[in-house]
Amino acid sequence: MxxxxxxxxxxxxxxxxxxxxxxxVTNDEVQAAIKQEQEQRAKMHDVERPAQLGDTAVIDFAGFLGDEQFEGGTSENYSLALGSNTFIPGFEEQLVGTSAGDEVDVNVTFPENYPAGNLAGQPVVFKCKVHKVQERKLPELNDLFGKMYxxxxxxxxxxxxxxxxxxxxxxxxxxxxxxxxxxxxxxxxxxxxxxxxxxxxxxxxxxxxxxxxxxxxxxxxxxxxxxxxxxxxxxxxxxxxxxxxxxxxxxxxxxxxxxxxxxxxxxxxxxxxxxxxxxxxxxxxxxxxxxxxxxxxxxxxxxxxxxxxxxxxxxxxx
The missing domain is CATH 1.10.3120.10 (Trigger factor, C-terminal domain)
Structure with missing residues (x-):
């Protein structure tokens, strides 16, 4: 051709x-898949205690490089799962122990390979305010759970x-x-x-x-x-x-x-x-x-x- x-x-x-x-397909694989569905059905509940790994902190944050606030480093009412490793290494751990109403400076260093070249390898400060601390509660695996589907x-x-x-x-x-x-x-x-x-x-x-x-x-x-x-x-x-x-x-x-x-x-x-x-x-x-x-x-x-x-x-x- x-x-x-x-x-x-x-x-x-x-x-x-x-x-x-x-x-x-093993039973362990089935249970792991069910666990994922259970996690997706989890509901958040406000708690009156210091944040722990696994909790979610609802925060405002603003990032500063020296005295200048940098672009893309600001958000309000952001729900951050502590221990999810979605933020810069070291960020989430510094919110552990904080409570609703706390204000804290989070000091971290951007990775050397960070895509934004002006921030790569740079030490920065995120000024954070904690609005809420929430924990996740999973639904029980019972007939009612099956009926949800x-x-x-x-x-x-x-x-x-x-x-x-x-x-x-x-x-x-x-x-x-x-x-x-x-x-x-x-x-x-x-x-x-x-x-x-x-x-x-x-x-x-x-x-x-x-x-x-x-x-x-x-x-x-x-x-x-x-x-x-x-x-x-x-x-x-x-x-x-x-x-x-x-x-x-x-x-x-x-x-x-x-x-x-x-x-x-x-x-x-x-x-x-x-x-x-x-x-x-x-x-x-x-x-x-x-x-x-x-x-x-x-x-x-x-x-x-x-x-x-x-x-x-x-x-x-x-």
Whole structure:
């Protein structure tokens, strides 16, 4: 198969031996999952005592570098779980022992690798006021807890958690096996990718890194400076992964063509409906935000899924 982005001589993709799909779930895993649900249902209660690790302190804080208040270091009525390690190391521990109404200076040092370069490695002071100290109370694991999730009793809820974990493990195992099958097909195929095709995947990877950095309040320029590398060096690092992704894409596109896999507009609409249900959105509203490029992305994703499923169905379990 020859495409503007690649040329490929497809290797054998049917009858490949694969590992079996296993999904064993232990009682400890079930109880751990239930514990997570129990934690999410916990309620906060104000307490008239000094804060302990595990409590939540509702605080105002303002950060100072020397005598200057720095940007992004201020908040009011912030609920901070003590011991969660969500703040700078040493911050939360200094609130242990404080009570509602207390005012305290928290002295900490930003990590050397902190994304905001003007604060990296700098000692700062957070002036804090404690409004409340709260403790978390967990609901009891009984029939009433099961009814919160729509089950007749706790036993039915527990069985549902078990079944959901089995399904998750089966999906994860299937995905792992499919990836292994795809790697074998890539290795058995002759693939030549265009530079433009590989570069497109590199641009996608760069966009993801840029978005992740932005969520941390940092920029690509700061990231490159921290790692002491250039944009060209970062792109060179990403190239092997981009080439691997490109080869997998070429293999799946070739299989889809050879097998006559066609994704109809109805298939795309149905997948958009599935996404709307998943994200609890109105279908018409979601569909209305999707331009032709977005629909083409859904179409490509469905084509990949069908090609992978075909390879899996044609494989032989060892």
């Amino acid at each position: 020859t495409d503007k982005n690649f040329s490929i001589t497809l290797g054998e993709y049917k009858g490949i031996k694969r590992a079996p799909i296993t999904a064993d 729509g089950f007749a009793n706790y036993k039915e809820f527990e069985q549902n958690v078990h079944d959901a974990l089995v399904q998750q493990k089966e999906q994860a195992a299937r995905s792992q096996v499919q990836n292994a099958l795809l790697e074998q097909i890539v290795a058995n195929s002759e693939i030549d990718l265009s530079d433009e095709f590989v570069n497109a995947f590199i641009e996608q990877m760069l966009a993801t890194v840029t978005q992740d950095l932005a969520r941390q309040g940092a920029s690509m320029e700061q990231y490159l400076a921290y790692r002491n590398i250039t944009d060209e060096q970062l792109r060179a690092e990403m190239r092997p992964q981009a080439e691997a992704t490109g080869k997998a894409s070429a293999v799946l596109a070739s299989i889809a063509q050879q097998e006559g896999i066609v994704i109809t507009d109805e298939d795309v609409d149905n997948d958009v409906r599935r996404m709307a249900m998943m994200y609890q959105m109105d279908y018409d509203k979601l569909a209305g935000t999707m331009d032709e490029a977005a629909r083409e992305s859904v179409r490509n994703s469905l084509e990949i899924s069908k090609a992978l499923q075909l390879v899996f169905d044609a494989s032989i379990e060892e």
